[in-house]
Amino acid sequence: xxxxxxxxxxxxxxxxxxxxxxxxxxxxxxxxxxxxxxxxxxxxxxxxxxxxxxxxxxxxxxxxxxxxxxxxxxxxxxxxxxxxxxxxxxxxxxxxxxxxxxxxxxxx
Numbered sequence: 001x002x003x004x005x006x007x008x009x010x011x012x013x014x015x016x017x018x019x020x021x022x023x024x025x026x027x028x029x030x031x032x033x034x035x036x037x038x039x040x041x042x043x044x045x046x047x048x049x050x051x052x053x054x055x056x057x058x059x060x061x062x063x064x065x066x067x068x069x070x071x072x073x074x075x076x077x078x079x080x081x082x083x084x085x086x087x088x089x090x091x092x093x094x095x096x097x098x099x100x101x102x103x104x105x106x107x108x
Contacts, residue, residue, distance in 0.1 A: 006054040014076035
């Protein structure tokens with residue numbers, strides 16, 4: 001199954017809620033991932049541009065889009081990003097497919 005990197009930031013309202021009412025968030029993400037037939041590989045909270053980083057394994061891009069819609073629907077996230085990850089085998093396969101292809105740069 002393809003893996004996806006999920007990156008998101010919380011809205012200021014969500015952050016204020018966490019400060020006033022601390023709560024565990026992993027169980028909800030795990031439940032959605034499993035309901036979609038996937039696997040939650042990791043979920044980490046971080047400092048920097050994003051507040052949460054996750055890696056999920058899902059059947060395909062349509063399921064990844066459903067995941068994105070489901071977790072964004074409540075409105076507590078912003079700067080949400082999904083990135084399809086390639087295994088080293090997939091990347092090697094891409095290299096082999098690209099080998100010998102010639103693409104010409106624009107001419108000035």
